[in-house]
Amino acid sequence: MHALNLQPKTLTLADRLADLAVDALIDEADLSPKPALVDRRGNGAHTDLHLGLMHASALSLWPAFKEMAEAAIEFGEVGLPLREALGRIGREGEQAMLATTSGVNTHRGAIWALGLLVAAAALENTNASAVTLYAARLALLDDRFAPRPLSHGAQVAQRYGARGAREEAQLGFPSVLHRALPQLHRSRALGHGEQNARLDALLAIMTQLADTCVLYRAGEQGLQTMQRGAQAVLDAGGSASLGGRRRLHELDEQLIALNASPGGAADLLAACLFIDRIESGAF
């Protein structure tokens, strides 16, 4: 008899969805060179984040993602009971994240976006449109137990009228469905290579997003620099071209100088990678 049981464990749907969500977060963190974000090269515009912390944070969220998928399977439909269960699990996940990072916000926006998508995929795991539609229906329900802190996002909403992460989800993740995924597929079809295709998908999100991380840290000037700079990279041929790479490095320097980190766009890239893998049937 073996001391170790080497039989592969059969993974449940909830296990596999949690694996996918964590993989998407780790792939997003590792992707380089991302403008002003934490990546393999360094900390971008952040003083309190680094790659090891992003990895540890992603792994700490696995139980929360699994529990969200299990709740979706148990309730079996979109409704207030599931929405409020997800809110409770999301808040517990955030506590696990903060305990792992000693209080640093590494993935608050990502818990929101991927949490909804994991639950939606557990209910209806067929294609991108169905999953984002179910996630939007969940996001539109009001969790009566959610605290209403004066978060950075709430402050930016008051000042600039940007509704940020909540609205993006309630609209069915248009940045993912209509920008990131089509760009990912286009760049892959052009043979640009997987890392460049992912960078191009991130840039496609950045061209339009009202990223509340950027607005909070660098105001409208920061947001305009992000959106125009990302468009300039794509117009120059994208991350796989010499011209595009030059523009990408310029954008990185400009955003770091403005302290403008596009954390919301990064979360949505992770959401795009998650949906891409669901659609590919590779899970």
Ligand SMILES: CC(C)(COP(=O)(O)OP(=O)(O)OC[C@H]1O[C@@H](n2cnc3c(N)ncnc32)[C@H](O)[C@@H]1O)[C@@H](O)C(=O)NCCC(=O)NCCS
């Ligand atoms: C919904 C959230 C993200 C609201 O955030 P708020 O607008 O108050 O801003 P906050 O500064 O807390 O965080 C915003 C984060 O979202 C991301 N983000 C920023 N801009 C955008 C955008 N336009 N689109 C998507 N994500 C964005 C960034 O990572 C940013 O750090 C979240 O904090 C929250 O209230 N979650 C509820 C918990 C819950 O119910 N979870 C269960 C469902 S999974």
Ligand SMILES: Nc1ncnc2c1ncn2[C@@H]1O[C@H](COP(=O)(O)OP(=O)(O)OP(=O)(O)O)[C@@H](O)[C@H]1O
């Ligand atoms: N690779 C990444 N690098 C940096 N931020 C990322 C990355 N991936 C995702 N993010 C998102 O960016 C957000 C972190 O941004 P930020 O540091 O501005 O948070 P904050 O707590 O609002 O601000 P501050 O650090 O100024 O107090 C997280 O919610 C996270 O989901």
